[in-house]
Amino acid sequence: MTTLFTNVKGLVGVHQQNELLRGKALAHLPIIEHAYLLVEDDRIAAFGPMSELQLQPEDFNHIINASGQFILPAWCDSHTHLVFAGSREGEFVDKINGLSYADIAAKGGGILNSAKKLNAASEEELFRQSYQRLHDVMKLGTGAIEIKSGYGLSVEGELKMLRVIKRLKESSNVNIKATFLGAHTYPQQFKQDHEGYINQIINEMLPVIAVECLADYIDVFCEENFFSPEETERICRAGINHGLKAKIHANQLTLSGGVQTGIKLGAVSVDHLETMDDDTINTLRNSTTIGTLLPTAAFFLRMPYQPARRLIDRNCAIALATDYNPGSSPSGNMNFVVALSCIQMKMLPEEAINAATINGAFAMELEDEVGSISVGKKANLILTKPMPSISYLPYSFAHNLIDRVMIAGEWVK
Numbered sequence: 001m002t003t004l005f006t007n008v009k010g011l012v013g014v015h016q017q018n019e020l021l022r023g024k025a026l027a028h029l030p031i032i033e034h035a036y037l038l039v040e041d042d043r044i045a046a047f048g049p050m051s052e053l054q055l056q057p058e059d060f061n062h063i064i065n066a067s068g069q070f071i072l073p074a075w076c077d078s079h080t081h082l083v084f085a086g087s088r089e090g091e092f093v094d095k096i097n098g099l100s101y102a103d104i105a106a107k108g109g110g111i112l113n114s115a116k117k118l119n120a121a122s123e124e125e126l127f128r129q130s131y132q133r134l135h136d137v138m139k140l141g142t143g144a145i146e147i148k149s150g151y152g153l154s155v156e157g158e159l160k161m162l163r164v165i166k167r168l169k170e171s172s173n174v175n176i177k178a179t180f181l182g183a184h185t186y187p188q189q190f191k192q193d194h195e196g197y198i199n200q201i202i203n204e205m206l207p208v209i210a211v212e213c214l215a216d217y218i219d220v221f222c223e224e225n226f227f228s229p230e231e232t233e234r235i236c237r238a239g240i241n242h243g244l245k246a247k248i249h250a251n252q253l254t255l256s257g258g259v260q261t262g263i264k265l266g267a268v269s270v271d272h273l274e275t276m277d278d279d280t281i282n283t284l285r286n287s288t289t290i291g292t293l294l295p296t297a298a299f300f301l302r303m304p305y306q307p308a309r310r311l312i313d314r315n316c317a318i319a320l321a322t323d324y325n326p327g328s329s330p331s332g333n334m335n336f337v338v339a340l341s342c343i344q345m346k347m348l349p350e351e352a353i354n355a356a357t358i359n360g361a362f363a364m365e366l367e368d369e370v371g372s373i374s375v376g377k378k379a380n381l382i383l384t385k386p387m388p389s390i391s392y393l394p395y396s397f398a399h400n401l402i403d404r405v406m407i408a409g410e411w412v413k
């Protein structure tokens with residue numbers, strides 16, 4: 001099937017180089033005004049200014065006059081926990097009533113609450129709920145996504161989650177990367193026996209995950225009262241030996257050492273980064289590891305936002321993602337992440353869009369497939385409603401400015 005878009009007001013993210021953007025380059029978001037775009041099957045086949053359109057419009061199955069509208073690459077959400085069972089709005093109300101994240105975790109809430117629900121749910125039910133969430137975020141413009149395990153915390157539970165992610169990959173045309181996060185917290189029965197759980201991760205979970213090819217990455221929640229830098233390193237090294245690269249939950253609540261550990265391990269990304277000091281920023285800027293910022297988690301937990309401006313101005317490579325999960329970010333809406341980044345972290349609209357597209361693609365090692373409008377990349381596109389400029393998108397926060405979303409050349413219904 002071919003689709004020709006004509007009279008596009010702005011074709012956004014037409015990067016000529018397929019490069020991870022850092023520092024000043026993050027604000028460079030190339031746009032072709034009054035453009036055409038040709039999609040053939042699942043790929044971008046051609047684009048350029050309308051004045052250069054030589055093809056005869058009669059040749060196409062579908063012609064869409066996108067006058068007044070913008071086309072962007074679909075969002076690349078490089079950090080989510082989209083597979084989970086049920087929800088935790090009870091804890092949300094507890095927090096309104098004054099309990100802290102740590103208070104809730106201490107009384108068996110938080111991650112352990114989700115683990116209880118997940119272990120009680122059948123694989124079929126978990127798949128059904130997760131598929132619905134995936135479809136919902138596709139309608140919001142997400143075309144590539146990373147999904148973690150980490151609510152199983154048992155051999156069966158973790159494998160069940162990863163098998164659900166595998167089934168999501170098989171039943172959708174979104175690019176999906178799977179991350180094994182067995183080290184999300186210690187399950188109740190291992191509260192006093194950290195060594196026992198780490199051994200279970202290394203000796204019982206990882207070998208099966210490797211044989212069944214259930215994960216691309218390994219993640220650890222490196223944080224005080226969760227996993228120390230030493231434990232993080234040990235678990236990740238075991239994952240690396242099975243062919244998984246590291247992506248680390250780092251520096252969310254404290255200066256946990258997670259960033260330094262991730263960089264030492266050659267992590268693709270270190271994620272969260274609410275708590276950063278100069279030394280940590282310096283380590284990050286001198287590395288090839290991407291810092292993935294999750295502002296909706298800070299928003300929802302009423303925590304300080306990630307220091308995006310300092311990170312960008314000091315030449316770190318950053319991406320933006322939703323952290324979609326039932327405890328700290330029960331939203332997978334990348335449009336809101338982009339708006340919040342501009343409003344609360346003072347990112348320029350161009351910086352936020354690049355961080356949520358091309359840099360997000362790099363944070364999933366999918367940069368050859370998605371993240372920009374380039375010939376040969378997948379036709380993962382957001383067609384906006386008519387709007388005056390690209391800055392209007394984050395400015396009109398919480399409005400739905402998406403007209404339609406195309407993933408792999410097919411409209412999301």
Ligand code: NIG
Pocket residue numbers: 110111114221249252297323325326327328329
């Ligand atoms: O990325 N911080 C660790 N994990 C999740 C939250 C998990 C939960 O509360 O369920 C996060 O924010």
Ligand code: FE
Pocket residue numbers: 079080081249323325
């Ligand atoms: Fe997370």
